[in-house]
Amino acid sequence: MTTADGSYRIIPVNYSRGSSDRRQLQVIIKHKDILFNQILPRVSKPGQYAGGECNAVVKDHASVDLTVALAFPDTYAIGMSHLGLKILYHMLNARDDIAAERVFAPWTDMEAELRSRQMPLCSLETFTPLSEFDVIGFSMQYELSYTNLLNMLELAGVPLLTTDRSSSAPVILGGGSISHAMEPVAPFFDAILIGDAEDVLYPMMDVIGDWRRSGEPRRRLHERLTALAGVYVPSLYEVSHHADGTIARIENFAPAPPLVSKTTVLDFENSPFPTRPVIPNVEVVHDRINIEIMRGCPNQCRFCQAVQHYRPLRTRSIEKVIELAEQTFLATGYEEIGLTSLSSADYPHIVDLLDAVSKRFHSRRVNISLPSLRVGPELAKLPGFTSTVRKAGLTMAPEVATDRLRGVIRKPIRNEDLLAGCRSAFEAGYRQVKFYFLIGAPTERDEDLKGIVDLCDEASLLRKRFTGGGGRAQINASISSHIPKPHTPFQWEAMNSREQLAAKQAYIRSFRTSGCLKLKFHDVEVSYLEAVFSRGDRRLARALLKAREMGIRMDSWRECFDLRKWQEVFQDVGLDPDWYALRARGDDEIFPWDMIELRIPKTHLATERDRSRSE
DSSP states (O other): OBOTTSOBOOOOOOOSSSTTOHHHHHHHHHHHHHIIIIIGGGSSSGGGGTOOOBTOOOOOGGGOSEEEEEEESSOHHHHTTOHHHHHHHHHHHTSTTEEEEEEEOOOHHHHHHHHHHTOOOBOTTTOOBGGGSSEEEEEOOOGGGHHHHHHHHHHHTOOSSGGGOOTTSOEEEEESTTGGGOGGGGGGOSEEEOBOOTTTHHHHHHHHHHHHHHTOOHHHHHHHHTTSTTEEOGGGEEEEEOTTSSEEEEEEOTTSOSSEEOBOOSOGGGSOOOSSOOBOSSOOSSOSEEEEOEESOSOOOTTOSHHHHTOSOEEOOHHHHHHHHHHHHHHHOOSEEEEESSOGGGSTTHHHHHHHHHHHHGGGTOEEEOSSBOOSGGGGGSTTTTTSSSOOEEEEEEEOSSHHHHHHHTOOOOHHHHHHHHHHHHHTTOOEEEEEEEEOOTTOOHHHHHHHHHHHHHHHHHHHHHTTSOOOOEEEEEEEEOOOOTTSTTTTSOOOOHHHHHHHHHHHHTTOOOTTEEEEEOOHHHHHHHHHHHSOOTTHHHHHHHHHHTTOOOTTSTTTOOHHHHHHHHHHHTOOHHHHHTOOOOTTOBOTTTTEEOSSOHHHHHHHHHHHHHO
């Protein structure tokens, strides 16, 4: 509520576990009062810290057996756009015996306010300090959020290392799209879920709840969790090294298995889905209905880590997609529906799906959007269905521009299909198209780089040629740097150095002649640090701890990123970042992530690597 002087004040409501403990309740009320009266007026976008959003679920902690803080180690705007977090929130709160709440990484101004007042990081639903939760589960989507993970734990007053936590401390869980290669942060997690969460989430909560009631030591929890499919417990694995720094052996301790296989939800059609998502208080990256129409990808691009993580391919029926979209629309009133997957254009009946969704929602002036589209023969049929109300832009992911390099990365597309899709978009009223490219792929040549500009230029001219005298189209090319990621056929390859990547960016810029072509390059220093941690091992935990001491966080944000500070960190802890990021791996080398087993064996990845070289 708002007081007479215009300040904010929260009406005290007893949501705290152990409601008879008046002292704990008064602490929470005091935190709310300070937050709304002293802190929020001093920070940017205060709505992201205020809670109280439409469709948020608030439970009395005294009425449940287990409390879970769902933590996203990036800003509210990023985390509230993530569908996976919404699924977990929906599933956990569907159980009467569990209360799940949200927390996001505070921006630097909010962090400074919390630290100056020695206030803990709290949840959005009840403003309960994170240290009071039974479980804190982190959704890990990007390696450069590792420092945010440690910053959030420190702000919560939770010991960073698993070995330093008592049995009463929260259980720290991890999961997400990079969960199959998170060794640099392994010492900070009690357990990491590999793969889909839907089928194993409830059993995990039951194991933790039973352990909480048992009073057993933390080691016993770790042992119990290894019985669940897809659960990796880092403390039950020990890594030894050769003199040259490479891994000599990964040893598991009973009852942990030698290999942890990813978990997969097979009944994707009927898997849990949040049709009443929390509606954010402030603008977020994807503020719309997001319906996951397909999980997995039929393509096997050799550079793609996500295709390995989300195997096998599973789809939802058109009827189910319509049902979920209708329910979500009624609960939110959003004016856009995103049909999401790794490659939505490869949905088996994509034209029929778009037609069905368009017919259902067009009269209500609801847009239809797709993520970046794979180039193929069907592409030309799609633009007429998307953005049926407001013509924005269409996004395609050709990745590279020449047939030879497409053979190397196993991206079997044709420029004629891409251009046909562009023409269809321009004829449907689009004025701009966005392309995603990558540079630095194995065997790349100068003609591959020049081909990026040539392809963009040709696409831009299509609008002028086929729309009755209209001008050239705006082409926005986003160009990232290839990182040889774990669990891909390229995991053995060397990465281009920062100097090489910068030279390639300059070479591409030299061919740009039209103002209708905008080139946006990913920062090579950011890509370099991402490579260090995506290809790294547990020894990098020392660097992360040192970075926390130095106040490093929010590395994915340009205004916070500073590679010079990281170079100082690596020097202080005696680690060579080039050794992790740039080095080619030997054919028989043991990888830090080799205890994680995805659906494609390492031998098959090696075969695909050899085939790429034959191209």
